Amino acid sequence: MAIERVAILGRGAVGMLYGSIAERNLGPGVVEFVMDDERFARHAGETPLVNGEPLRVPTVPASEAEPVDLVILAIKAPGMAAALKTMERLVGPRTAIASLVNGVTSEERVAERFGWGRTVLSVAQGMDAVFIGGEMTYAHPGEVRFGAAPGTGPGVVDEVADLYERAGIPHVVEADIRRRMWVKLMLNVGINQTCMVYGGTYGTASEPGGEQQRCFVAAMREALAVARAEGVDVTEEDLAQMAALVASLDPDGMPSMAQDRINERPTEVEEFAGTVIRLAEGHGILVPTNRWLYQRIRELEAGFSRR
Numbered sequence: 001m002a003i004e005r006v007a008i009l010g011r012g013a014v015g016m017l018y019g020s021i022a023e024r025n026l027g028p029g030v031v032e033f034v035m036d037d038e039r040f041a042r043h044a045g046e047t048p049l050v051n052g053e054p055l056r057v058p059t060v061p062a063s064e065a066e067p068v069d070l071v072i073l074a075i076k077a078p079g080m081a082a083a084l085k086t087m088e089r090l091v092g093p094r095t096a097i098a099s100l101v102n103g104v105t106s107e108e109r110v111a112e113r114f115g116w117g118r119t120v121l122s123v124a125q126g127m128d129a130v131f132i133g134g135e136m137t138y139a140h141p142g143e144v145r146f147g148a149a150p151g152t153g154p155g156v157v158d159e160v161a162d163l164y165e166r167a168g169i170p171h172v173v174e175a176d177i178r179r180r181m182w183v184k185l186m187l188n189v190g191i192n193q194t195c196m197v198y199g200g201t202y203g204t205a206s207e208p209g210g211e212q213q214r215c216f217v218a219a220m221r222e223a224l225a226v227a228r229a230e231g232v233d234v235t236e237e238d239l240a241q242m243a244a245l246v247a248s249l250d251p252d253g254m255p256s257m258a259q260d261r262i263n264e265r266p267t268e269v270e271e272f273a274g275t276v277i278r279l280a281e282g283h284g285i286l287v288p289t290n291r292w293l294y295q296r297i298r299e300l301e302a303g304f305s306r307r
Contacts, residue, residue: 069094
């Protein structure tokens with residue numbers, strides 16, 4: 001079954017990045033953003049900019065939404081509970097689901113509610129999108145890497161790959177997507193949390209010998225140790241590739257948690273350091289850098305104005 005209608009939950013940097021690319025290639029009427037009614041009312045009248053141009057993808061309230069062929073979750077992890085409720089209006093018997101939520105737990109929560117049959121495992125990586133003050137800018141769109149979970153039904157990955165191809169969304173189908181998800185978690189544990197705590201950028205976190213680079217690499221190495229204890233073959237070569245990827249990005253750009261600090265929004269620290277700490281305890285692994293990052297991020301969040 002060809003995917004013809006797509007709903008994106010999450011009108012942040014990642015959602016607007018891939019939503020705008022899809023709209024440009026598929027035309028109007030195929031892609032829409034869906035928000036719960038309260039959020040929709042709060043953002044009524046806003047038209048975000050994407051690289052200086054008004055976002056053309058429409059946004060509809062959940063109460064008016066109908067089932068679609070593909071739901072893409074592009075939210076932050078703290079919004080997962082609300083997103084699952086909104087998805088009840090969107091998911092039908094043939095709806096495929098792709099979660100781009102950071103971490104390695106979102107698909108499990110999706111499957112608890114909607115089953116594994118139409119759910120694929122995904123990560124989005126390599127983009128440099130920044131969304132601050134109503135404007136999203138990017139130079140590198142990155143790519144979506146995805147594949148089948150053990151319970152994903154036959155043909156679902158091919159259907160999603162076909163949609164991404166037609167939509168012009170860069171993508172790679174992974175034979176071992178769980179390993180790729182852990183590599184991305186390792187990257188996020190390092191770059192997102194380091195830039196959030198230090199108020200840094202891709203450039204400052206990549207400066208050879210600097211304090212931020214030491215923190216960035218140490219946090220990743222702890223995540224690598226936990227991944228291997230979990231039976232996932234993440235390597236030092238993967239770590240070096242992720243460090244090189246960050247160094248290749250716009251040095252003035254910043255990851256999502258650094259943007260959360262500027263925008264004073266709840267972060268995904270539970271999905272990053274929280275996951276590493278929880279799993280490390282079960283394996284008897286010391287993760288002092290992630291414990292320090294977790295504490296500092298919670299302290300910074302406590303000082304947000306809660307607007």
